[in-house]
Amino acid sequence: MLKAEETAPDFTLKSTEGKDVSLSGFRGKNVVLYFYPKDMTPGCTTEACDFRDQNSLFENLNTKVIGISPDPVEKHQKFVEKHGLSFTLLSDSDHQVSEAYGSWQKKKNFGKEYMGIVRSTFIIDKEGKIAKVWPKVKVNGHVEEVFQFVKEHLS
Template sequence: MPLEVGATAPLFALPGAAGRDISLGALKGRKVVVYFYPKDDTSGCTKEAQEFNALKTEFATADTNVIGISPDSPASKAKFGAKYGLDLALAADEQRSAIEAYGVWVEKSMYGRTYMGVERSTFLVDRDGKIARIWPKVKVPGHAQEVLDAAQTL
């Protein structure tokens, strides 16, 4: 069943690139952007991470943490972050626990072939741990700014 605005955001604790767990529960009392993306170091995912990274100061000013999640390994996250100078919390969900809890592991198709994968989606979680906004099937250009605008008004 897909998550809806007003629902409690599923908690997670996932390994990050820096070797420490990234936990939604540890950020209670703060706003959090949780964005899911298919794969480290691919063109769309890189652009999305770079857009969020470019607005990091503005998100911090809005008392909002940003967490990017994909099914890649912690080592992949570290390499991805270092390659592009990303100063974001990037979480590895190799078991897809958060990905599935948020309902973003879906059937996709490309060139007539169907497969399971991550649907690029973003969730804005309020200070009480409730989902305030959902962006399904994200188109990358301008998305990070749209999320920042929503976080600033929350």
């Protein structure tokens, strides 16, 4: 997994609007880049709705929230519509970006091992450097913690 002070790897992925979105396109803004396993699941929905509810506060701090999962754009669109998400979701269907950030890892569930997204969050500063990493996110209270970090360190 990447660490603070490293340059965030640039990428280009499809958004829910079907547009190509590149990390480098947000230079001059802070970015909260969060990786999550799957649309429409309880933990991922809670996290997305928490980011939705705080999105205007992040925007007031010149910070863009971006969510990434391996789900296809069409599933992201349904997720956005169902929950009124007000930030960008990107589809990493081949998990190359998740791998570059170290969020694609071996997981265990009910005794079975498989590869998947480990819920993680990266704050990237205006110059494209990683300012903070949360490697294994617990959903409850996470968005508030992320907001406080941005407010105290990057505003």
